[in-house]
Amino acid sequence: MPDSLLAAIAGFGSAVPDRVMTNGDFAKFLDTSDEWIAQRTGIRQRRILQDGQYCSTLATQAAKAALAAAGVEPSQIDLIICATVSGDMVFPSNACLVQKELGIKDIPAFDVAAACSGFLYGLAIGSQFIRTGTYRKVLVIGAEVLSRFADFTDRGSCILFGDAAGAVVLEPSDRTDKGVLCNILCADGGGWDYIYVPAGGSKLPATAQTVADRMHYIKMRGRDVYKFAVEKMQWLLGECMDRCGLKMRDISMVIPHQVNLRIIESAVNKFNFPMEKVFVNINKYGNTSAASIPLALDEAAQQGKIGPGSTIIMVAFGAGLTWAGSVVRL
Numbered sequence: 001m002p003d004s005l006l007a008a009i010a011g012f013g014s015a016v017p018d019r020v021m022t023n024g025d026f027a028k029f030l031d032t033s034d035e036w037i038a039q040r041t042g043i044r045q046r047r048i049l050q051d052g053q054y055c056s057t058l059a060t061q062a063a064k065a066a067l068a069a070a071g072v073e074p075s076q077i078d079l080i081i082c083a084t085v086s087g088d089m090v091f092p093s094n095a096c097l098v099q100k101e102l103g104i105k106d107i108p109a110f111d112v113a114a115a116c117s118g119f120l121y122g123l124a125i126g127s128q129f130i131r132t133g134t135y136r137k138v139l140v141i142g143a144e145v146l147s148r149f150a151d152f153t154d155r156g157s158c159i160l161f162g163d164a165a166g167a168v169v170l171e172p173s174d175r176t177d178k179g180v181l182c183n184i185l186c187a188d189g190g191g192w193d194y195i196y197v198p199a200g201g202s203k204l205p206a207t208a209q210t211v212a213d214r215m216h217y218i219k220m221r222g223r224d225v226y227k228f229a230v231e232k233m234q235w236l237l238g239e240c241m242d243r244c245g246l247k248m249r250d251i252s253m254v255i256p257h258q259v260n261l262r263i264i265e266s267a268v269n270k271f272n273f274p275m276e277k278v279f280v281n282i283n284k285y286g287n288t289s290a291a292s293i294p295l296a297l298d299e300a301a302q303q304g305k306i307g308p309g310s311t312i313i314m315v316a317f318g319a320g321l322t323w324a325g326s327v328v329r330l
């Protein structure tokens with residue numbers, strides 16, 4: 001494939017709900033505290049979507065912001081990919097609902113279900129369509145409303161999650177050294193029960209009993225996820241640098257999935273990455289799953305921490321189990 005067809009990120013966008021839920025708000029109905037949550041996770045607050053809005057609401061807002069930043073009209077988009085595991089409905093896909101909201105038809109639109117790694121899976125898929133010359137403008141969205149699947153009686157998991165969406169527009173790069181330089185995608189279905197929602201699918205369709213047993217909420221083996229996350233994040237950082245021939249000094253910013261500050265610190269410490277080169281906003285938004293990396297990308301750009309010429313490593317892992325990394329030069 002010719003290098004001239006690298007996929008470049010032409011614009012970022014993001015959307016978060018207005019409603020803020022602090023750690024103190026959890027302490028009003030759960031045996032927890034601001035101190036415990038902040039020390040163990042780095043989270044101080046998260047955003048919770050208001051009633052009457054859905055995953056597609058946030059996804060569409062983020063998509064419109066990314067299109068505006070890229071100077072691209074919805075009618076110019078050739079493909080919509082939405083990474084989510086908390087779409088409006090089991091089907092149709094969230095991507096189709098976003099397409100309708102954007103007022104466009106007759107282009108492909110589909111979801112990617114790789115949980116917290118979903119955005120990087122979507123970025124890899126979108127890049128391939130650009131690199132082969134199949135499409136010229138691809139919208140990749142990560143959007144999640146995990147607050148609707150969090151069990152607010154389970155203090156070990158519900159405090160982690162927040163709602164958000166982020167999006168990028170991809171188009172063919174005008175330079176051979178600018179764009180998505182490398183993608184790493186991995187999965188191990190043997191770890192399916194590390195984090196999952198048992199009911200509501202074809203295995204356990206909804207019944208009064210599944211509802212009574214709280215089977216439609218997230219079940220998580222927190223400690224196991226933690227160990228897996230540190231190991232994979234470290235491996236991904238090393239692999240991204242090796243595959244692109246990069247040294248630490250070449251990296252402008254690491255944008256990790258915002259999962260837990262301790263996990264992020266353990267992973268980057270192995271490479272002695274200074275924390276100034278690691279973008280963290282988990283304190284404000286919690287773990288927003290597939291939305292976390294594109295939301296962080298947009299914030300980092302708005303804060304002037306990344307911009308044209310920046311070389312960025314993005315790493316994520318999540319339910320599946322899945323893990324993924326990408327290197328992008330803006």
Ligand code: UT7
Binds near residue numbers: 159195287
């Ligand atoms: O994108 C993937 C999504 N999932 C994750 O990222 C999860 C990754 N895992 C984690 O972030 C951490 O494992 C947690 C934050 C979930 C838990 O932190 P931990 O340091 O691994 O705590 P732990 O599960 O080992 O529990 C330690 C203690 C337990 O009490 P006992 O048994 O020692 O008496 C828990 O019951 O902390 C207790 N605990 C809490 N206490 C206050 C668990 N959750 C809470 C809480 N408030 N919210």
